[in-house]
Amino acid sequence: MARADLRWAATTVYAAAEPSDGVATAEAVFTNTGSYPIKVTATHTSCGCTAAVTDGRAVAPGQTGKIEITFKTLGRRGLYEEPILIETDDPKAKESAITLRVLIRNPVELLPTLLFWQAGEALTPKVIRVTVGDGFVLKNIDATCADPGVDLKLEPVRAGAVYKLTVTPKTENVKATITVTPEIEGRATKALTAHVRVI
Amino acid sequence: MSLAIRQCLTILLLAVIPAIGTGVWHPKRPSWQSDEVTVAVARSWGASALWVDARADADFENGHIPGALPLNEERWDDLLPGVVDAWDPGRKIVVYCSSLSCQTSRDVARRLREEVSLPNVFVLQGGWEAWEAAQK
Numbered sequence: 001m002a003r004a005d006l007r008w009a010a011t012t013v014y015a016a017a018e019p020s021d022g023v024a025t026a027e028a029v030f031t032n033t034g035s036y037p038i039k040v041t042a043t044h045t046s047c048g049c050t051a052a053v054t055d056g057r058a059v060a061p062g063q064t065g066k067i068e069i070t071f072k073t074l075g076r077r078g079l080y081e082e083p084i085l086i087e088t089d090d091p092k093a094k095e096s097a098i099t100l101r102v103l104i105r106n107p108v109e110l111l112p113t114l115l116f117w118q119a120g121e122a123l124t125p126k127v128i129r130v131t132v133g134d135g136f137v138l139k140n141i142d143a144t145c146a147d148p149g150v151d152l153k154l155e156p157v158r159a160g161a162v163y164k165l166t167v168t169p170k171t172e173n174v175k176a177t178i179t180v181t182p183e184i185e186g187r188a189t190k191a192l193t194a195h196v197r198v199i
Numbered sequence: 200m201s202l203a204i205r206q207c208l209t210i211l212l213l214a215v216i217p218a219i220g221t222g223v224w225h226p227k228r229p230s231w232q233s234d235e236v237t238v239a240v241a242r243s244w245g246a247s248a249l250w251v252d253a254r255a256d257a258d259f260e261n262g263h264i265p266g267a268l269p270l271n272e273e274r275w276d277d278l279l280p281g282v283v284d285a286w287d288p289g290r291k292i293v294v295y296c297s298s299l300s301c302q303t304s305r306d307v308a309r310r311l312r313e314e315v316s317l318p319n320v321f322v323l324q325g326g327w328e329a330w331e332a333a334q335k
Contacts, residue, residue: 046301046302047296047301047302047303048255049272049303072273074272074273075271075272075273075274075275075276076272076275076306077275077310077314078306078309078310078313078314080302080306081302082302083302111313111314111316112314112315112316113279113314113315114283114315114316114317116288118287118288175284177280193276195279195280195283197283197284199287
């Protein structure tokens, strides 16, 4: 008796990338353990940032097929979870759901990227934490602010790995941008920004 | 028998005490409240709602909630200063994208909370389509 069975190697697939990579890629692999060929007919993703592509060929019993997944990384940061719906021509196993989990990180991250002082709030120092990702070698790091009304002090918590950027506004009505420029071995220098607002 | 019950209750109590402590005081405790709001609730906030449109630039140009500011991830660094300038601690941020299934508004809301450390960030249930439907 003919039967259908489509088994996924994993229903959650993982990828990691940097924002500047442009795309993160992953593969979702399945095996046709049924007794007749199955073809993926369509894929559906939840945003324009994700694409899931198949070669459209029928997968014979016992053979494997795959879905190539790409995720646009430009401008993105953090952990993303994207559901992907796969449709096949098999009426007994018409839909499958898989999940793409992507971690997007810069070699150096600032947290938070906004420091805010409310009206009437004492202009006491606040801190931005600067973290260097594992495996990156920091050769130099610098922090600047074009606004003379903002004092900056960058000091290591663990040299090469974690830094503390202490920000102190000297006046009210400040709207400034802080630029942190890390120099990573083997990488083009890319400045990061954080914002300072004092009402 | 009663000894076994007493021991079970003791173990349960010992587990519940740290669980409650974690739920109340842990800095990364899960929220007890949903971060989603309906169009009606968000509209009831009036001028204290700061609408943030997480859709692509072209969608924003085609139409958006009056007063909404664009903040899509493709141009995050360019657009974030505009949102920061419009925000103040008294405002609630309502992020929307294009439909119920759209994940983008949740990603933008997460980044506003985690990276920018803004409080009171919500996701609009049903997104832009729900807003349009509410206007009819």
